[in-house]
Amino acid sequence: MQRFRLAFAALACAALAIAAVAPVANAATTLRVFSGGANQRPDLMRKLFDQYEAAHPGIKIDIETGGATSELQRQYLSTVLNAKDSAIDIYMIDIVNPAQYFGAGWLEPLDAYIGKADAVMKPYLPVYLQADVVDGKVAAMPGFADAMFMYYRKDLLERYHIAEPKTWDELAAASKTIQAGEKNPNLQGLSIQGAPIEGAVCTFLLPYWSQGREFNDASGKMTLDKTAAVKGLDKWLAMVDQGVIKRNVAEVKTPDTVNEFKAGQVIFAINWGFAWDRFQADKDSTVQGKVGVMPLPAMAGGKSATCVGGWQWAVSAFSKNKAEAAKLVQFLATPASSKFLAIEGSLLPTYQGVYVDPDVVKAVPWFKDAANVVIAGKNRPMSRDYGQVSDVIRTTTSAVLARSRTPEEGVAEIQSKLARVMR
Amino acid sequence: MAILDRVRDPGERTLAVVLLAPAFALLALIVVYPIGRIIYQSFFDARLSGGHGHRFVGLDNYRIAFHDTEFWTATWHTVAITLITVPAALVVGLGLALLANLPFRRRWPVRLALLLPWAMPLAFAGLIFAWFFHTEYGIVNDVVRRLGAGGEPTMWLLRPGWAFAAVCVTIVWKTSSFMALILLAGLTMIPRSLYEAAEVDGASHFQQFREITLPMLMPSIVVALIFRTITALQTFDIPYTMTRGGPADATETLAMLIHKTTIDYLDVGYGSTLAVAMFVLSLAVTTVYLRRLARTP
């Protein structure tokens, strides 16, 4: 009897002990988010995360800002994800990356958590159906959008009574008139990016697309129209010869265009959405209040086309908290989040409706004009081998602009190097 | 150190093992697995991005490399950079070391000047020199303009030949300090009694340089050359930050190609193959040096 009671007591104690240390059903989960560099506004993302934490007690979100640029991020990610590291749950990636990263097995398909691709992507801008859906699966959710805009000096065009040019030839003529009139040897007509950076892929594609041509079909096969490509590159070189674009355009990177425009040395500038705030709000900007935005000109007889950019949220395939991470990603891709980012940080929305939301229009009036540009934007080739595609196009474009290659040679190189990769 | 005194003096063989053990233990921990993995992966087709999976292909990657023009061009660029910058850095470094070794009343500005090019992180040295060579905003063209040489400013980094030269100049600038440092330390180890004796014998200072300085400095020179050569074969940061390998891959080195293949193309198998090629190249070159060093009494 003694032994029985002892045994019972022991069991009771054990049961109590187990109950005491049993994991609580909703213990705090920490999600770690890799959220890019300074231009991806980690400060605003932090505020969104705070909102989410408040609404979901038991979830804690830590931000990891590594890799200030797409390139540095790629260096970091390719090491960490190659090693199948589970330390980070959510990644913010460039719009050109989902295909490549999903193909490498680094991203978790979100269909099981959020829904089927067609239904999920429907409310967003059309480009995301292509960019964020890989092999029919949802690889990433849109965070915020971006596009290349044509900024110009409103005051100069008014002074010479010139309307917004609709074609590249009109733009060149407008530039020449203004340059002749201003008699400023440092005044550039048009500033584009010719350095071998990611933006140079857009520099190649803009005149090509505006002739109505596509670089690849829906299945990813390359459909390069060599004549149109050569014509596009010739157009840039012609403008260099005319003095509209500067000779060393192959040295120009994105910040250079912005700085030169801010210093009043440029009439027309192609650049991403962030530039607007820099022109209007920077202390050392000399062009406040003088800046206009318009859709990109087209080639004669063609249609305006622009390059879409922006950043996406994706869940790591090696995360230990996939369900929670997917829920957070879903929250970050809601219209409310998009509106918050638009109002607080002038980050372009991913929903058509948000562009014309009255609060957004009040806070960021120029988004009214921006909407049409972004909606009509096109994606760069969404290839699994985008690393290689981008490298070939940007290196060759820069070489052509530096006159190390003729446009014919350059296009032939692009064709031969990518034919194997994009078929 | 008293502890060491109390340990009984072990035999020479045991001593060798004890002395070399820490070094080899560290090497084993840190690099043996990675190197083994590189060699292993070089026999596979392991392209992550294509979802091509992981296939054993034997020597196929090596065969592809053999026919890959970009590989041979990059290797040629690497060898050229090595052949140009190593001797140049040695000469400049020797000059700087000799100059720095002169008697000055205050030595610290000179010594600091010798070591400062280093305190600058390598990647930023590349970016700064890219700025110096910039067509519009660079010092080089500004000086040329002020000296009255008219005409269109040269686009240094946009012409393949000039870009290559600019990269070499930057590399020599950065690494001549490395050389100067090693050589300077070697210079101070030369016993002045030798110079005293030579002076008494009436030798000119050029003869003293040739008969005393150079021979005594030879071990330091060889050591400096080994490392400068190995690092030259791995040149990456400076061309990468100055020109990104442009224009049109005119300044692309083997290390840049490996970086591109591994990180941008996510082709780990081929990247490993190229890494093995780089190792073989480095080994061949340095074996010559090491044989010399091992023979030095």
Add this chain to the structure above:
Amino acid sequence: MSPAARVATGLPANPLAGRGLRLAAAAIVVVNGFFPAVWILLTSLKTETELVRKPITYWPRNLTLDNYVRAFTDQPLLRFLGNSLAVALASTALSLVVAALAAYAIARLNLRRRQLILTAIVASSMFPLVTLLVPIFETMRALNLLNTYTALVLPYTVLNLPVCTLVLASFFEGIPRDLENAAMIDGCTRVGALWRVVVPLAAPGVFTAGILAFVNAWDEFLLALSLNANASMRTLPVGITLYQGEFTFPWPTISAALVVAIVPIAVLIALFQERVVGGLTQGGMKG
């Protein structure tokens, strides 16, 4: 300086006649070493728009100290500095100790496979680091060392081992054996002789190897980027890239950060330069 005094410093007599030429020599060396640093200093006092003025300006038109404020507020610069210093100092110390032991074995002991050992030590530096990244990351993760100082100290020690070993070996060889023999006759062990006699005599070599190892560790980027990604553990080269953005490269702020980064090193070097490059005339040199 009198000829006798000149000879006494261990130099070839009459290297260059006259103060003028010596001053010119100093000028060459100083300009060569300082001009990028001076350019960075001047840039750190300018605004970004001033950098695209034509013709370019040297002295700042609108001098501003904003960049220094931004350098400290945009990123935890002092933290980066601290991390870099800790890692660089630790790996340098470790490198020197391990390398000294190995170098002594190579220089003094009659090893049969001397060249093979040398090659093995040097061979590890013949692979491009970018291909070693993933396996090293996996090793550190397996040892649970990610985001610690150790994660960087160990690889940096290995990276610097070849240079330190070879430099020390060549310096050890240059020291006559009689001195160690004398010490051992007095009752010292071989290893004791190493630390008490050989290393002090090879001091210029030790400091040289130390500086080489230190700067290599200071500069290293790829490993620091991958292994110590935590904001609090970042080293300087990685930290400085954080001032950039996808589309922005604020040279003035980055220059300010670089100045802050370089100044401590420069001060350290200036203080130690006497030791680093000689002026050391130890006993053994007089003969």
